[in-house]
Amino acid sequence: MSTPLLEIRNLCVDYVTDSGNARAVNNVDLEIYPGETVGLAGESGCGKSTLAFAIANLHSAPALITGGEILFEGQDVLKMSEEELRGFRWAKASMVFQSAMNALNPVITIGEQLTDVVMAHEDVSPADARERAIKNLELVGIHASRMESYPHQLSGGMRQRVVIAIALILRPKLIIMDEPTTALDVVVEREIMDQLYELKEQFGFAILFISHDLGLMGEITDRIGVMYAGKMVELGASSELMAAPKHPYTRGLLKSFPTIFGPKTRLEGIPGNPLNLLEVPDGCYFQARCGECVDQCISAMPPLKRIAGGSERLVACHLVEKGELV
Amino acid sequence: MNQSVDAKVVEMKQSVSDVEQLEVDGLVIDFALDNALFNRQYMRAVNDVSFSIKAGEALAIVGESGSGKSTCARALTRLYEPAGGTLRLNGKDINDKAAPISQGALAKQVQMIFQDPFGSLNPVHTIRHHLYRPIKIHMPHLKGEAVEQHMLEMLEKVGLTPAAQTADKYPHELSGGQRQRVAIARAVATGARFILADEPISMLDVSIRLGILNLMADMKDEGIGFLYITHDIATARYFAERTAVMYVGHMVEWGESDSVTQTPRHPYTQLLLSAVPEVGRQRDVKRADSKTKNQIPLWKPDSVGCPFVSRCTLATDRCSREMPGVKQIASDHFVRCFAVE
Numbered sequence: 001m002s003t004p005l006l007e008i009r010n011l012c013v014d015y016v017t018d019s020g021n022a023r024a025v026n027n028v029d030l031e032i033y034p035g036e037t038v039g040l041a042g043e044s045g046c047g048k049s050t051l052a053f054a055i056a057n058l059h060s061a062p063a064l065i066t067g068g069e070i071l072f073e074g075q076d077v078l079k080m081s082e083e084e085l086r087g088f089r090w091a092k093a094s095m096v097f098q099s100a101m102n103a104l105n106p107v108i109t110i111g112e113q114l115t116d117v118v119m120a121h122e123d124v125s126p127a128d129a130r131e132r133a134i135k136n137l138e139l140v141g142i143h144a145s146r147m148e149s150y151p152h153q154l155s156g157g158m159r160q161r162v163v164i165a166i167a168l169i170l171r172p173k174l175i176i177m178d179e180p181t182t183a184l185d186v187v188v189e190r191e192i193m194d195q196l197y198e199l200k201e202q203f204g205f206a207i208l209f210i211s212h213d214l215g216l217m218g219e220i221t222d223r224i225g226v227m228y229a230g231k232m233v234e235l236g237a238s239s240e241l242m243a244a245p246k247h248p249y250t251r252g253l254l255k256s257f258p259t260i261f262g263p264k265t266r267l268e269g270i271p272g273n274p275l276n277l278l279e280v281p282d283g284c285y286f287q288a289r290c291g292e293c294v295d296q297c298i299s300a301m302p303p304l305k306r307i308a309g310g311s312e313r314l315v316a317c318h319l320v321e322k323g324e325l326v
Numbered sequence: 327m328n329q330s331v332d333a334k335v336v337e338m339k340q341s342v343s344d345v346e347q348l349e350v351d352g353l354v355i356d357f358a359l360d361n362a363l364f365n366r367q368y369m370r371a372v373n374d375v376s377f378s379i380k381a382g383e384a385l386a387i388v389g390e391s392g393s394g395k396s397t398c399a400r401a402l403t404r405l406y407e408p409a410g411g412t413l414r415l416n417g418k419d420i421n422d423k424a425a426p427i428s429q430g431a432l433a434k435q436v437q438m439i440f441q442d443p444f445g446s447l448n449p450v451h452t453i454r455h456h457l458y459r460p461i462k463i464h465m466p467h468l469k470g471e472a473v474e475q476h477m478l479e480m481l482e483k484v485g486l487t488p489a490a491q492t493a494d495k496y497p498h499e500l501s502g503g504q505r506q507r508v509a510i511a512r513a514v515a516t517g518a519r520f521i522l523a524d525e526p527i528s529m530l531d532v533s534i535r536l537g538i539l540n541l542m543a544d545m546k547d548e549g550i551g552f553l554y555i556t557h558d559i560a561t562a563r564y565f566a567e568r569t570a571v572m573y574v575g576h577m578v579e580w581g582e583s584d585s586v587t588q589t590p591r592h593p594y595t596q597l598l599l600s601a602v603p604e605v606g607r608q609r610d611v612k613r614a615d616s617k618t619k620n621q622i623p624l625w626k627p628d629s630v631g632c633p634f635v636s637r638c639t640l641a642t643d644r645c646s647r648e649m650p651g652v653k654q655i656a657s658d659h660f661v662r663c664f665a666v667e
Binding site for chain 1: 587
């Protein structure tokens, strides 16, 4: 794991609104190494999907990338020409969106949607493209006879598999998955995740996995970044972060999931409501919902810093930095 | 219907006839698959489902989409006409043609909370308007200032303070969690004794889900009975005393929540529990039996056998011929599976 596949540096994305700019992604740094699975966690509106869209340079008004760079194998995605972007998107980094219902075109057969991708990116004959499409459908466990099916003829789980097959068909090095299984039942979710990992072992792609489900994320990722109101507040190895969360927000999130096998006690979740990005305070964005908040949190924004103890963990919290919160 | 279920229901009725409760007994609901004049095809969305909810208690119904859990709740508010079985509110059949309960009287006692707090509030009306409606309709003895007072009380009860300011707001000015609190306030404003909550937290942010669940738990302690419909078995265990697991319209396992989640006996419940992601659990590299990946069947009125047979690793010939009877395996834990017998 020497050179990162993807390097995001000081990325800022704003949404321009009539009542001012809302900074949805605020000075975020993130690296993804080849073959690694990185999770991005946080609640709706924390900027995790906005970050994912920025990686493929897919933003259009009212979203505006106002700063930073996104280096994919050393090349800045934000400076690519339209022509270069066409070569980059899907062939090097592809996306799996949350709702498979909307990601597929309802009036075109799934076979056509798969072959379209191949034909658009590579100079191949329709027959070869079709053969590749069938092979990829079979990879995700769908029989070739389904090539002529329309999306509405498939179940939710099968549709999501088709979307994964489309994302895989050009063998990209990075797959961005934005809440890929949120709309599915747990049993189907488990099957799809198992299958994805088999494919990952086979093809060695990296995954950026975006979800609000920390339980699932802890099981499948190598590292997890936690975002709150556009800021990265904690980043570290999954097992360590799940076992010993540092930032008060991460702690609160982890305490927001009732367990099935653990003790049954009253959990409190996180009090208050998510921050309105148009009315950001000075200081830490989490101050209004934080039980540990002190004067310094109100006056100054804590930087994302490596914590003491030789760990790779980064945390943005004054109290953790001073060792007052362990 | 199975004899042991009959006996069970009779016994239940005798022991708790004086307690406020909502009962479902052998509920069957069919949906037409086409509009044919003759030979119309039906699917059976709910088949032989029986349960009861007592005041101050919660029953969770857990199942995947299409398992019929929402259909049960909708039948209890008379949104769907049952093809069989009876629904009783405090002992009285709510679909009794001879002496019907008026829709108003039913709605006063039984209210629903829906999944989507963005769709369930009218965007052009204030929160005050949303709460005035049920109060004026169901509490006609309240007049003028008393209506306002009751409304403010309800908003405070669900934690929307300062209540007077919240009342003047429009739904778009509130967050998802706040809107769901308005929906809960609206449901309890009628003085409802039973609330049917259909996936009330699944569209909310994770950090505020517990706040809503805890609010509902407080109301439960005040004597309101809840039917909690969810696909998240962990929150079912957290919130509800009793849990029922549904699969393709059938109740396959039910009883005390801890017993059902800690010692599941039906193969479907076991599959469901093994699939739940849990904080701190490591990814299990063991491959699931490929049979469990089979398609979910479409249940028809003439279908026979156990609905789980196509995905069950323990299935025998008998399972595809007849539906297993109810087997009691603990004081409050029932399962319908031949493998348990």
